[in-house]
Amino acid sequence: MGAQDFDRRLFDELIPLPDGTSYNAYLVTGSEKTVLIDTVDPDKIDVLMAQLESVPQLDFLIVQHVEQDHSGSVPEVLDRHPNATLITTPKARPMVVDHLHVDPDRIVTVEDGETLSLGDRTLEFIHAPWVHWPETMFTYLKEEEILFTCDFLGSHLATTELYGRERKRVYEAAKRYYAEIMMPFSSIIKGHLERLTRYEIEIIAPSHGPLYDDPAFILDAYRHWVLDPPENLVVLPYVSMHGSTQVMVDHLISALANRGVQTEPFNMTVTDIGKLAITLVDAATVVFGAPTMLVGPHPSVVYAAYLTNALRPKLRYAAVIGSYGWAGKAPEQVMGLLKTLKVEWFDPVMVKGLPDETTLEALDRLADEIANRHRDLKK
């Protein structure tokens, strides 16, 4: 069940959705009980309610995650099915009440590993906090070996395909989703991936995007993103107000290429922040190209730095380069925005006005240092 949202272009009023998204809900019918797992965004409530017309009775409504794109239609589903009990985690219970104003008497909580018999089918609840809120859980349908994962392993991708057959497109959308939503919790996700190795899984059914009937496709991708060392790649978010920082950026990109290091530059005035996030999944080094505006870094670079810090990628090295007019404090302020990252900072390269030969030589030395460090990435 659920709804495709082909036209949605922004999530959380922040995240670009170039491929739209979907809100997946799942009806599980046992010989004795019927369950709905998750609902849809309130914008698509009419779609879900029309689908439920053919369901005479819901016994349970499972809320795996309280964020409103999955739970926003819960009150209406409960109104339509007054005998249905809402099942969720103990952590989610007060959140369901706070965010949705559900009557607490209709909520039953389940412990990690607890099971629910539907007659000839059995659901197991697996607490999986922080994918990406504290209250999240998965649901495992034992007889069919289907794992419902809420946001985890999902993708913002609207498609009429039940399973994602366009591998490249699904991989890109799932990686974008991981980068934007899951990467800040990679250390916790590592534990969830380990725990899932104990389950036989035929189908993974996330709450966004297509399902996977070859679970290794998405599980291996997550293992790579979470566990493997970063790659020989520099991500370079920057802005240039009058061309001086652009000269530095162009020179550094060439200098790095000459040393065998790939760079992905992102001009923050035109960039899709999702592409920036995707690149942060793999990059070993970030260099901020930060011209000084008044007495601090340009606000668009501040945004990039703040975002980088929030997403917590596995970066190992960082630097700031840029041009200023009369005050050169941009590097300290950018560095102050990346406190959660455990990166080694290279000396900044800043120039008053237009870069000269001395500046370009300093950028060459920065490229030398980056290339040297990157040679050891696999060790």
Ligand code: FEO
């Ligand atoms: Fe798809 Fe965290 O909601």
